[in-house]
Amino acid sequence: MKKIEAIVRPAKLEPLKEALFGIELKGMSISEVHGCGNQHGWKEFYRGSEVIINTLPKVKFEIVTTDDRVDELIKLIVATAQTGDVGDGKIFVLPVEEVVRIRTFESGEIAI
Numbered sequence: 001m002k003k004i005e006a007i008v009r010p011a012k013l014e015p016l017k018e019a020l021f022g023i024e025l026k027g028m029s030i031s032e033v034h035g036c037g038n039q040h041g042w043k044e045f046y047r048g049s050e051v052i053i054n055t056l057p058k059v060k061f062e063i064v065t066t067d068d069r070v071d072e073l074i075k076l077i078v079a080t081a082q083t084g085d086v087g088d089g090k091i092f093v094l095p096v097e098e099v100v101r102i103r104t105f106e107s108g109e110i111a112i
Contacts, residue, residue: 001064001065001066001067001095001096001097001099001108001109001112002064002065002066002067002070002093002094002095002096003062003063003064003093003094003095003096004061004062004063004064004065004070004073004074004077004091004092004093004094005060005061005062005091005092005093005094006060006061006063006077006081006089006090006091006092007033007035007058007059007060007061007089007090007091008058008059008060008061008077008081008088008089009058009059009081009083009087009088009089010032010057010058010059012059012080012081012089013030013059015080015081016061016077016080016081017030017061019076019079019080020061020063020073020076023072023076025063025065025073026112027063027064027112028061028062028063029061029062029063030059030060030061030062031059031060031062032057032058032059032060033057033058033059033060034055034056034057034058035055035056035058036054036055036056037086037087037090038086038087056087058089061077064096064099064112065112066109066112070093074091074093077091078091099111099112
């Protein structure tokens, strides 16, 4: 099993969510996050003082899936979230040792 973390532009929240539901993904977690990378933020003035805003709003999708669906999900995320501009985001793939469904105490892939 793998965990896919995709950090994307806020404008891609609904299109990506719909695309993932479209391939019958069983579940996902979505969080509003802030981060910085190559975009580096911008400068603003607040009450006459210059303030550097170096974190930007992003959306993080967290998906746990079977190993055989990882490539499919990565391709879908890139196809949906990519604009070609700096700030499109990142995808991280991590190993998952175990999943336990709290309600039924089922574990393993059946619990995803």
